[in-house]
Amino acid sequence: MFAKVLIANRGEIARRIIRTCRRMGIATVAVYSDADEKALHVREADEAVRIGEPPVAKSYLNIEAILRAAEETGAEAIHPGYGLLSENAEFARAAVARGIKFIGPSAEAIAAMGSKVAARETVKRAGAPVVPGSEGAVADADEAARMAAEIGYPVMLKASYGGGGIGMQVVQSEEELRKAFASNSARAKAYFGNGEMFLEKRVQRPRHVEIQVLCDAHGQAVYLWERECSIQRRHQKVVEEAPSPFVDEALRQRMGEAALAICRAIGYENAGTLEFLVDEDKNFYFLEMNTRLQVEHPVTEMVTGLDLVEWQLRIAAGEPLGFRQGDIRRDGHAIECRVYAEDPEKMLPSPGTISRLVLPEGEGIRNDVGVESGSEITPYYDPMIGKLIAHGRDRAEAIQRMQQALDAYVLEGIRSNLPLLRAIVASDRFRAGDTTTDFLESWGKR
Template sequence: MFNKILIANRGEIAVRIIRTCKSLGIKTVAVYSEADENALHVKMADETYLLGGPRVVESYLNIDKIIEIAQLSKTEAIHPGYGLLSENAAFAIRCEQAGLVFIGPSPDVITRMGSKIEARKAMIEARVPIVPGIEYPLADAAEAVVEANQLGYPVMLKASAGGGGIGMQIVENNEELMAAFEGNQKRAINFFGNGAMFIEKYIVNPRHIEIQILSDGFGNNVYLWERECSIQRRHQKVVEEAPSQFLDEITRRKLGEAAVSAAASIGYKNAGTVEFLMDEEKNFYFLEMNTRLQVEHPVTEEITKLDLVAEQISIAAGNPLNFSQADVKRNGHAIEVRIYAEDPLTFYPSPGKITKLQIPTDKGIRHELGVHDKSIVSPYYDPMIAKMIVTGENRSEAIARLQVALANYQIEGIKTNIPMLKEIIAHPSFHSGHTTTNFIEAYLKK
C-alpha cells in the first residue's frame, strides 16, 4: 500500500479522498489555489502546497506544478478525484513518466473512452447495444443534415470530447440542426479544444441509468449495481439514487453484464462507470464511460457497504479484488442530492461568503462537504459545494428522511438550489418513480 498520496483536486471530493486515506493510515498532500487557502481540504491534509492563482489554468490544471509538488513531497501516487484532470490522458502519462502512480485507468483507455466516437466503436466491438448514430466526426452542418435525415428526427447533436452537457443539443428538424451546429462546435472547441461533432438518434423520454464497475487488472471485473441518474438540468445530474425503481432483476443483470463486458473488452483497470440510456420498453443503449470516480458514488457505497476510494487505491497499488460478483450484496435504498451555490430560479452561480451552515445529523444521513461556515464560495470553480446522501430500508423511507433533512438544511449568505430539490422530492411523479431525463422541464414550476 502507499505511504503518501497527493490529491489533485479540491472541494468535497478532495475531502472525501482524504477521509479514506486517513482510515487506511496513508498520509495526504493537498494542493490549493490562492482562492482556496482556507478551504476544508487544505485544513484536513497532512501537507499542503500552493499551486498558483485562483483560475484553474493557474492552479488545478497546472500539470507541471502538480508533478513538481508530488516529487518534492515524495508522494507515491496521485488521486485525481473527478473533473479537472481526472480524465486527462496527458496528465496520466506525466505521472507515469515521473514515477508516480496515477489512481485510475491507463492513458490509452482514458483516451479511447474520452472520445464519444471512439467509445461507440469500442462498444460495437464488445457487442454492447449503442444508440443508432454515426461513428465518425461530421465535416460540417450540411453533412449533419444528411445524416440526421437518414436517422430520422429528433436527433441529439453531440461534441465527441468532454462532458457535462457542453456541446449537446436536441434538434427536431433541418433548420434547428443548421442553427445549432456552429454554436455547439464552438463551445466544444472552447471547453475541450476539440470541435469534433457527431449525431445520435434521440431516445424519447429516456432514463439515464449507470453501472458502477471495478476492474483489477487480473481479469476480475465486477459490477456494483446501478444508479438512477435521470433527474437532470441542462444535462447535468441533480438527484441520483440506487437502486433504480424502473428495473426488474433480469434487466438489472443484463445491464451489469453489459457493463462488465465493456470494461473487460478494453482492458479496464480501476473504478469506472458505464452509462446507459433506457427507453420506455427497457431497451438500453450505451451512452458513455466515465473513467474515474463519479460524483454520485456515495449511493453505491451506501447500498453495498464498500468504500470505492479504498478500492481504487488498493487496485492502483497492484492488489486484486478480494471479493467476487456473488459477494456484492444490495441493501436498502440511497438517494443523493447535489447542493449548488446557485440561484434556484435562474441556475446562475451564487458565489459569496457562507454566514451560516447548519446541516441535519439524523440517522441515515451522510454529508460530503467542501465548505464550512465562513467559507468563501469562489466564482472560479464549479458551484457544487456539497452532497447529502440519505439511506433507508426502502425507497419510501429514504424519501421521507430526505424531505425532513432538506427542511432542516440551512445555508445563509449565498443562494442554493435547495428550494428546487425540495420541489423535486415532494413531486408525486418522483414518489411514483417516473423520473425520466425531462423531469425538471416537465414538472417543475417555471
C-alpha cells in the first residue's frame, strides 16, 4: 500500500479522501490555491502545498504545479477526486511518466471514454444499447440539420468532449438546431478545447440511472448496483438515491452486465460509473462513462457497506478485489441531497461568507462537507457546500430521515437551495418514486 498520497482536489472530496487515508495509515498531501489557504482540507492533511492563484487554470488545473508538489513531498500516488483533472488523460499520463501512480484508470481508458462519439462506438462493439444518433461528430449546422431530419425531432445536441451539461441542448426543430449549434460548439470549445458536436434522439421522460463498477488489475470486476440520479437542473444532479425505485431485479442485472461488458472492452481498472437513460418501458441506453469517483458515491457506500475510496486505493496499489458479485450486499435505502450556495429561485451561485453552519445529526445521517462557519464561498469554484445523506431500512424511512435532517440543517450568511431540497423530498411525486429527468421542469404541472 502507498505510504503517502497527494490529493489533487479541494473541499469536500479532498476531506473525504483524507478520512479514508487516515484510517488506512496513509499520509496525505493537500494542494491549495491562495483562496483556499485556510480551508479545512488544507488543515486536515498531513502536509499542504500552495500551487497557485485562485482561478482553477492557475492552480487546480495546473498539471505541472501539482506534479511538482507530489515530487517535492515524496508522494507515491495522486488521487484526483472528481471534477477538475480527474478525467484528464494528459494528467494521468504525465503522472505515470514521472513515476507517480494515478489512482484511477489508465490514460488510454480515460481517453476511450472522454470522447462521447468514440465511446458510443466502443459501447456498440461491446453489445450494449446506445441512443439512436449520429455515427460521428457532425461537421456543421447543415450536416446536423440533415442528421436530425433522419433521426426525428426532438434531438439532443451534445458536445463530443466534456460533461456537466456544458454544450448540451434539447432542440425541437431545425430552426432551434441552427440557432443552438454555433453557440454550443463555441461553449464546448471554450470549456474543453474541442467544439465537436453530435446528435442523439431525445428519449422522452427518461430516468437517469447509473451503475457503479469496481475493476481490479487481475481480471475481476463487479457492479455495486445502481443509483437513481434523475432529479437534475441544467443537467446537474440535485438528489440521488440507491437503489432506484424504478429498477427491478431483471433490469438491474441486465444493466450491470452491460456495464461490465463495456469495462472489459476498454480494459478498465479502478472505480467507474456507467450512466444510462431508461425509458418508461425499461429499455436502457448508454449515456456516458465517468472514469472517476462520482459525487454521489456515498449512497452506494451506505447500501453496500463498502468504502469506495479505500477500494480505489487498493486497486491502484495492485491488490485484487476481495469479493465477488454474489458477496455484495444491498442493505436498505439511501438518499443524497446536494446542498449548494445558490439563489433557490434563480438557481444561480450565491457566493459569500457562511456566518453559521450547524449540520444535522441522527441515526442513518451522514454529512460530507468542505466548509464550516466562517468559510467563504468564492466565485472561483463549484458552489456546492456539501452532501447530506440519509440511510434507512427502506425508502420510506430514508425519506423520513432526510426530511428531518433537512429541517434541522442550519446555514446562515448566504442563500442556499435548502428550500428547494425540502420541497422535493416532501413532494408527492418524489415519495411515489416518479423521478424522471424532467422532474424540476414539470413539477407542479402533473
